[in-house]
Amino acid sequence: MKNKRVVAYAEWIIRWRWLVIFLSLVSVAAMITGFSKMDFKSDYRIFFSKDNPQLLAFEDMQDTYSKSDNVLFVITPKNGDVFTPDTLETLQWLTEEAWQTPLSTRVDSITNFQYTYADGDELIVEDLVQQPSSLSKQDLQRIGDIAISEPLLVNRLIAEDKGTTAVNVTVEVPDDPQTAEEKQAVMVIANFARELAQKVEQRNPNLEVRLTGMVMMNVSFPEATIKDLSTLLPIMAFIVVPVFMWFMVRSTSGVITSVLLNLFSILGAWGLFFYLGGYLSGPAMSTPIVILTMGVADAVHILVTFLQQMRRGDSKQQAMVESLRLNMQPIFLTSITTIIGFLSMNASDVPPLHDFGNIVAIGVGLAFIYSVTFLPALLMVMPVKVRSKEPKAYHWMDNLGDWVIAKRKVLLPSFALLSVGVIAFIPNNELNDEFVKYFSKEVPFRADTDYTSEHLTGIYNVFVSVKTGKANGISEPEYLKAVDDFSQVAETWSEVRHVETITDIMKRLNKNMHADDPEWYRLPERKDLAAQYLLLYEMSLPQGLDLTNQINLDKSSVRVGLTLYNLSSNELLVLEDRIYDWFNNNAPQYELDVASSNMMFAHIGERNIKSSLSGTLIALVLISLILMFALRSFKLGMLSLIPNLLPAALAFGLWGMLVSNVGMGLSVVVGMTLGIVVDDTVHFLSKYLRARREKNLSPQDAVRYAFQTVGMALTVTTIVLVAGFYIMTLSTFTMNSEMGMMTAMTIAIALIVDFLLLPPLLIKLEEKQHEKATTDSELAESTAS
Template identity: 20%
Template sequence: MIELLYRLRFGLLGLLLLAAVLLWPGVQRAVQVDNSLEAWFLQNDPALRAYQDFQQRFGNDEVIIVATHDARGLLTSDYFQRFQELSRALESLPAVAAVIGPGNATVPTRAGLLGSGSRPLLPAPPAQVRRTLQQHPLLQEQLFSPDFRTARFVVVLRRLPDFDARRGEILAAVESTVHRHLPPGQTYLGGVGVIFAGLNALSQHDFGLFLGLGYLLMFTVLALLYRNAWLLLYVLGIVGLATYLTLGAYGALGYRLNLMTVLLPVVLILLGIMDAMHVINERNLVAEHGPGLSDRETALLALQRTFSPCLATMLTTVAGFLALVTSPMAILRNFGLFAALGIALCLVLTFVLGAIILPLTRPAPRATRAASLGLARFYSSILTHKGRFTALSAALVLLAAAGLFWLKSDTYTLGYFPQGHRVVQDHQRLEATWGPYLPLELLVEPRPGHQLHDAALVQATAAFADSARRLPGVGRVFGFHSLYEAGLAAQFPGRGRAALGSQSLLRAVDQQLATDYPQLAGQFIHRGSGTGRITVSGRMLTARQLTAKTDTLLGLARRTLGSVATVRPAGYQPLYARIVEYVTTSQTESLLLSILTVSALVWLYVRSLRLALLTVLPNLFPVLVLLGLMGWLGIRLDTATASIAAIVLGLCVDDTVHYIHHYRQARRSGQPPHAARLGTITHVGPTIVLTSVVLFLGYAVMGLGALKTVQLFGLLTAVSVAAALFGEIVIFPLVLERFDREPAAKADRP
């Protein structure tokens, strides 16, 4: 087969290059970032459909909160002029649907029994504005802090088809507009969109920079190890072309990179380097032990000897990643599917490029020989101090297992930023000057026989809002009931709350809301469905805390509103909590499925149940160390760390299959267990050690990143690589020595 591959090598390379040309438009599309909800969720997901329904009723719930603060006070003619100009400038932006703030606020006028119109709050003398706002406390609550030193603008963004792709551009336009009219040092921007746009920008920068530095370091180490430009080209060609073709297919099918699939190059470089180094290592050994063979013969013989284990590692690793296809999230399904495709391409390219490049190179056995001699001495040390190494291994396993009890799945998005980042600083100043501001939306649907303006429903909603404000971490609570109360307070100053019990007055106010409060009425009342909206402003929470807070609010709503309406969470924040739940649950379940699938495939490959079972411990050891270390250090299992275990499992399986393949061949050739173990560790061990060094250094560089997701991914992956190395060269030989002794070998060889 390898001879046939050698004869067809240029034709196969031509097909690959033709595919590369045809997939160029797909690559261009793939490298564009798309973190839209449609990229994360399946189209029939109930949570996504509920969110889309909420947006159809009330528009885009992603708003930008703009707060400006002046310790001297904001009720001045200069600020009033700035507020008006800012409101007009923001409203002129194509992506802005509405602006709710002091610059364009209106106050209902009194004409007859109920207000029949409205007038602008500004311009007016500062003293008059103060009196007007004191007469309309609910309006003041939306526009100014109680001391009038902070003013707030809510910028409501349009629900555009390409909104997620343009979020960064839209936020930049809003920010530049704000800073043209208000002092930058006294003005802060916040909101879910601001946080995630900052996170996306920083993650793309850090992943691009430090992953690039990591790659550069990896290939520099490879160049120093082998001192051969052709071998470096071989490894680069495998990784680069596999990544290119995978991204091309990914983009051709209409997908774009997101926070998960940006890890595809990480997976491919890890497994591509490993397969390439196994081939290079085998070629060096063939040349050293087979003098007289030509460069072409040593290259093809190395490819032939490594084809079977490389094929097996590809199948097992692909099966592990395909386990993600069972996830309920589109983003994880696509990650698993295209990681599997890329891994298969790495195998193809390892042998196609190997047949082209390796015959052109001279063997470079120096690094392989040095590693083999070192491993032989190390193996002798293990046998000499077997009890110590066994005790050390058991202690590490127990210590890591104990850490599992402290492992938690949660995420705090703001915690990913460096403390000095502008997003964090603006968030902290917003909370200090305005108070809790992040919106948690609730949808109120009247029960049959009730309407939003029913006295019983409005009073119950007001009671719910009063109770919600007393919860820790909750700030302002504003909803459709606030509009009815404000309308009544305009007609009966100081008695708006008491008038909520009058059905006739509520009916009259209901007819005037669109006129009296044109900005707010459409934001909180959907006439078509007869539903209302309540916005509970709170602090930035972790996903778990957000779920608990939502449950508390829903329990409170059932007690106060249960007889007249149903209340359910809406908007983006509950959906974000669902994302975290999906990701961590899916990764845990898929990891278990991967372990079972990989173990079964290893069993089929080695055709020995005992050997297959013996591979479980060294494969699970680095995963156990990873999760245990996260537990001890308080690192939560979240969207940034949940994928590392699956990647590490692929790394371990690759080394284990090569190890067990050579060990089985040695035992079948008649070698006793001790000689087979020594021969295996000196034959396969150099590749395991050298790839571990290369990968450890490459991923450790990512620990220098500013974004904590990049830091954690790099450092945890580097630690896992080190643990995988320990598992392969210490634990696995000890396990084999314990369960495949000399007498057992004579009676029943595997």
């Protein structure tokens, strides 16, 4: 933008300041109405695009068999024994009450487990526990022994030490909720479960009840982020930003206008996002903190220059005109590059990260608009007191500039060697997620899940659908043997805690039909016998406890369920390969599907890295072209790639050195921070070029000028940005906390790079050219004389 146009624009803003303030308020009010369309999705499926292959495989399996979404009530008697009359009676009561859970389709517990035995020639199928209050010690011992010897129960619904048990409630949550009632289904189910858990503890004080399962995980996403929003945002908005702003600019009016500007940007971004049909999710809920930190940057640059000019004797109007003249181009450029960086998140394979990037991009755009409209207009009508002397911190920049210039020949090779050493640790980073660890240990779901994993069973699972390709094919002896062989092998794997397989039922039925002779605890040898046993058993099962969770309708396939210990994404992928390898080597004639929600999360990390990389490359190209055009220098545009890319590389090198595990949230940090770290480079280069082109200063003096005019503003914005993103590390949602930590680290490194590496590079690049130009000028003057 040409200076004359900017000056004319600034004068117009000042002249019509009351109108600008009024229109700003009207625009915010209009955007806020978008909150009427606010919606929140609490389904883990939102993390996957509709064409995600693992999601499609999982949904196909859910359609073939009964749903697997659940609430797991984990019951621990304080006396350490499940098999007492009081505890069993309460379990029986809970089992019956759990059927009232909204959208429940099945309830499984040790009390309603369908125990089979032979009575003469008759097969008896009945609840394992009946009338618990009348059971003798011998009966209780017998029932307990049956439970811990039953493969379908032990390490799933009863612990081997008989100290912990569970009631599993399977629910059918709508895949694509339309009505408000359907959208609230998960929350309604979770609230019902919590109330029921309280009733159990009130009914029997000897029992401790914990809740886990997919429903509780779903509801924990919004609950954790709402908690973060209600605690972290106020800390950032009303403590961190105002304190740092006041400490650096020492202007109450400046702090107030900055806070209002950021509030407008946050409300406007969310309002517009809802207007466009967006919905809130875990990552999206953290955007106010990001917008707040990003919005401060524009305000700081305008305020610092504005106050500097007033200290030099300018009036408020003159100071604001000069501030906008000097800062309009750089803050416009930094806003555009930041927006591009966040929009690059749309290349991610995780839809909530699209929303995160889009909301922040809208917020950054609004922050720029309000920074050059509302901010100067409001400052013109507010009293602004300026100290006659600049804060001492400003003089630090002069000293730092002199030191960097003096030490430039040491800084350049030292920084290069240090960078190579740190970047060498990048290969240490390993993409590895554990979805339970998306939540900190203070989140009830995480704490209850960790307890369940330690004392009873896991909530990680993998479902294996083995297809015969023909109706009633599951009764074939060859097929049953293949499924049973796989199940027995899977039980030996260190990752597997429990295997649910139809072959355990078939072997038990075969034993029952041979007078409960243990010698006959094996698979039926003929297809017709297997089919008859299965039919007889199914006809004896009560409603709601059928076998549709293991067998499809035409009996052409069965689903084997593997319950796992807590595994990382890499370990899950290794397990998936092992399952396919086993069937390829031992039963290649059967078609196989392997799916689960855990498997979806395991694959998404790798897919997200690849997709995010393409977005980052596009953003890098666009930002580089914009800088070359804006700076009117191909050479400086190419040079800017070093301070723009190096911070993220160094941050990932440090992460590889100190942490090494890279989760889903970190996969988009490079693209996201690229737009942010460019800000420092643009502001430093713009002041450097102004000194070179307008003031005709040498490279060394131009560097000093850049430090004097923009050094403190860059320091303030970096401190606020680092503080803002560091606040995110306090989030109970790990994806947000890790993203905040890495982003804060990258931004801090970016300032160090721009202060210690960029100036030596600029001097090295332009020193000879300046010396040649000076010599030519002197020769021309000598010749002329």
